[in-house]
Amino acid sequence: MKGNFNYQLTESEIQPVMLLDLRRQYETIKDEIAAALKRVCDSGAFVLGPEVKLLEQNISAYTQVDYSIACASGSDAILLALMAAQIGPGDEVIVPSFTFFATASAVTRLGARPIFADIDPVSFNIDPKDIRRKITPRTKAIIPVHLFGQMVDMIEINEIAQSDGIIVIEDAAQAIGAELKGRRSGCWGDMGAFSFYPTKNLGGAGDGGLVTTRYEKFAKCLNLYHVHGMEPRYYHSVIGINSRLDSFQAAIINVKLKYLESWTNMRIQNARRYNDMFIDAGLDDKITLPKTLEDRRHVWNQYTIRVRDGLRDNMKAKLSERKIGTEIYYPLGLHEQECFKYLGYSPQSLAETYKASREVLALPIFPELTEAEQRLVIGAIREFIESRDARTVLPTATVPNKTREAA
Numbered sequence: 193m194k195g196n197f198n199y200q201l202t203e204s205e206i207q208p209v210m211l212l213d214l215r216r217q218y219e220t221i222k223d224e225i226a227a228a229l230k231r232v233c234d235s236g237a238f239v240l241g242p243e244v245k246l247l248e249q250n251i252s253a254y255t256q257v258d259y260s261i262a263c264a265s266g267s268d269a270i271l272l273a274l275m276a277a278q279i280g281p282g283d284e285v286i287v288p289s290f291t292f293f294a295t296a297s298a299v300t301r302l303g304a305r306p307i308f309a310d311i312d313p314v315s316f317n318i319d320p321k322d323i324r325r326k327i328t329p330r331t332k333a334i335i336p337v338h339l340f341g342q343m344v345d346m347i348e349i350n351e352i353a354q355s356d357g358i359i360v361i362e363d364a365a366q367a368i369g370a371e372l373k374g375r376r377s378g379c380w381g382d383m384g385a386f387s388f389y390p391t392k393n394l395g396g397a398g399d400g401g402l403v404t405t406r407y408e409k410f411a412k413c414l415n416l417y418h419v420h421g422m423e424p425r426y427y428h429s430v431i432g433i434n435s436r437l438d439s440f441q442a443a444i445i446n447v448k449l450k451y452l453e454s455w456t457n458m459r460i461q462n463a464r465r466y467n468d469m470f471i472d473a474g475l476d477d478k479i480t481l482p483k484t485l486e487d488r489r490h491v492w493n494q495y496t497i498r499v500r501d502g503l504r505d506n507m508k509a510k511l512s513e514r515k516i517g518t519e520i521y522y523p524l525g526l527h528e529q530e531c532f533k534y535l536g537y538s539p540q541s542l543a544e545t546y547k548a549s550r551e552v553l554a555l556p557i558f559p560e561l562t563e564a565e566q567r568l569v570i571g572a573i574r575e576f577i578e579s580r581d582a583r584t585v586l587p588t589a590t591v592p593n594k595t596r597e598a599a
């Protein structure tokens with residue numbers, strides 16, 4: 193297949209390629225969204241209400257669980273799940289260090305201690321071997337994160353957890369529709385946390401989240417905790433939080449859910465096309481392409497390549513000059529973050545996380561991305577690899593020590 197495409201860029205081909213262009217998707221469902229929003233206005237139910245109930249039913253069916261509880265964000269979904277698991281001071285919760293901040297901050301919010309585990313370098317997901325090493329009598333929960341849209345080996349995680357009576361909370365914020373052995377994310381653990389933040393595969397027009405569970409006892413807790421622990425009205429037996437989904441978000445997400453499968457398949461097609469193009473352009477030995485593991489359906493919330501030898505930041509800058517949007521998820525492992533210094537991890541103590549945070553680069557992968565745009569991305573990467581900049585290696589110390597914007 194080598195040589196089928198011409199990746200040489202001419203000056204006239206310098207066109208912007210956005211990391212994510214939400215407007216293209218919106219254009220295709222504009223009228224349905226408008227009708228859904230009008231329905232909410234006409235109903236006068238703005239918080240929770242019938243649209244939220246419907247969304248909960250829809251996501252339960254989609255993820256093959258019995259219960260779904262919508263809430264205000266993916267971050268709250270993790271927090272609520274930990275609350276339902278009765279996590280508190282003195283408890284330890286094992287989380288990957290290579291993840292979005294919310295996975296660990298929910299743990300500290302409850303007075304418990306996050307224990308950071310390293311990742312598998314191929315999938316970027318938490319390494320079960322490191323989990324085993326880090327279990328203590330205080331370990332109460334594990335939060336496997338299905339990073340970038342590919343599922344953790346939940347069979348092994350559940351095996352580890354069951355023998356010690358540990359609760360498993362899937363962080364499926366980036367992985368709605370992802371599968372392991374034909375079963376979807378969110379139905380494997382005791383609970384699953386989802387996010388409807390606009391950049392996720394199923395995004396609303398603002399913040400939103402949801403917890404899935406197969407267990408009635410957790411569903412009861414979640415239903416109570418997300419409305420101030422109030423039952424009946426103005427009577428509080430437990431101290432909950434205010435984390436309700438608003439009806440506008442639910443109405444929009446209900447519309448978009450109908451298209452999720454086709455959008456996911458477009459992401460999968462884009463990922464395949466990148467792989468083919470990188471190989472075709474002879475770049476697959478210069479950078480490391482992302483891999484889909486066995487028995488998985490990867491839903492490609494991010495298409496993340498690895499750029500070795502300290503070239504990553506140079507490449508990002510070069511692509512930015514070419515007006516190609518990329519992002520670094522994540523420039524620092526959580527164990528290196530200022531706010532978690534008190535936990536006492538040295539940067540290199542999680543070697544694979546340390547390395548990944550200095551090598552990863554996410555390329556545009558959204559469903560509506562065109563083949564022509566992918567060609568521009570590949571062309572700009574090849575241009576960089578062949579340039580003198582690629583031979584001037586930046587020291588890794590240029591990685592900024594500041595927390596970036598959310599995913």
Ligand SMILES: *Cc1c(COP(=O)(O)O)cnc(C)c1O
Nearest residue numbers: 265266267292294365387389599
């Ligand atoms: C986005 C995200 C969250 C948080 O979701 P919000 O809806 O933004 O609060 C948590 N974990 C991971 C892995 C995420 O990507």
